[in-house]
Amino acid sequence: MKKRQARSRHYLMCEPTFFEVSYSINPWMNPSRPTSTERGLAQWKTLHDLLAGLGHTVELIEPVAGLPDMVYSANGATVVDGRALVARFRHEQRVDESPAYLEWFRARGWEVRQAEFVNEGEGDFLCVGDVILAGSGFRSEPDAHDEAAKFFGKPVLGLTLIDHRYYHLDTALAVLDENEIMYYPEAFSPESRSLLEERFPDAILAGASDAEVFGLNAVSDGLHVLVAQQAERLHKQLRERGFEPIGVDMTELLKGGGGAKCCTLELREQD
Numbered sequence: 001m002k003k004r005q006a007r008s009r010h011y012l013m014c015e016p017t018f019f020e021v022s023y024s025i026n027p028w029m030n031p032s033r034p035t036s037t038e039r040g041l042a043q044w045k046t047l048h049d050l051l052a053g054l055g056h057t058v059e060l061i062e063p064v065a066g067l068p069d070m071v072y073s074a075n076g077a078t079v080v081d082g083r084a085l086v087a088r089f090r091h092e093q094r095v096d097e098s099p100a101y102l103e104w105f106r107a108r109g110w111e112v113r114q115a116e117f118v119n120e121g122e123g124d125f126l127c128v129g130d131v132i133l134a135g136s137g138f139r140s141e142p143d144a145h146d147e148a149a150k151f152f153g154k155p156v157l158g159l160t161l162i163d164h165r166y167y168h169l170d171t172a173l174a175v176l177d178e179n180e181i182m183y184y185p186e187a188f189s190p191e192s193r194s195l196l197e198e199r200f201p202d203a204i205l206a207g208a209s210d211a212e213v214f215g216l217n218a219v220s221d222g223l224h225v226l227v228a229q230q231a232e233r234l235h236k237q238l239r240e241r242g243f244e245p246i247g248v249d250m251t252e253l254l255k256g257g258g259g260a261k262c263c264t265l266e267l268r269e270q271d
């Protein structure tokens with residue numbers, strides 16, 4: 001079995017101080033179903049402490065009242081080689097998150113720009129080695145893929161999502177290391193499935209029941225994979241490949257349509 005190695009990472013998270021589901025912009029969000037901010041906070045804190053405990057650097061962005069989705073910091077930007085491309089959100093309920101992220105990066109001296117086209121950050125843009133996988137279909141626009149390719153000077157592989165429950169790429173696909181991924185094939189158009197099969201013939205394929213509990217919304221450091229504890233088969237598949245899955249309970253934040261990965265934005269510095 002392949003020997004896995006963790007690489008220490010730099011993440012940006014946002015405490016769910018103002019978490020609630022007061023509107024619906026994805027099929028998971030039901031404003032008439034009660035949410036517990038307290039439970040959301042506790043689940044988020046467990047995730048935060050696990051990442052810090054694994055030796056990763058975790059920074060925080062101040063939550064803003066009235067922006068309950070800000071906890072899903074993965075959507076705030078895509079950060080590669082020390083350059084941050086800040087999101088342009090599709091829905092007006094999230095538009096005011098962008099200035100907060102722009103300010104956060106500016107204040108710390110990162111090279112930063114806001115995307116011109118609809119671009120929901122690491123929700124739809126995932127780095128695998130030197131390639132960026134980019135989702136479209138529900139949120140980020142295909143034009144945003146070209147924009148990201150230019151901004152980062154990297155090849156971007158566009159993928160089309162077709163199931164509205166998996167509206168962001170990171171709800172249907174997770175990067176495990178420099179050239180390995182896991183994904184839920186049914187979330188993608190036939191052309192995108194062929195692309196993925198060709199490029200990642202050894203990928204872990206998830207079944208519907210693991211996808212439904214957001215098992216693919218996982219965070220990997222190359223060895224440890226923080227993954228929904230309910231995604232039991234995925235845990236087994238990951239172990240068979242030499243990864244160490246660590247189960248996390250994100251059920252409260254799932255009411256907003258996000259899991260572990262959505263709450264974690266990776267900040268990739270210059271090599």
Ligand code: ARG
Binds near residue numbers: 025094257259261
């Ligand atoms: N309620 C948020 C939205 O619909 C959830 C975002 C989840 N984030 C993610 N990276 N998939 O925009």
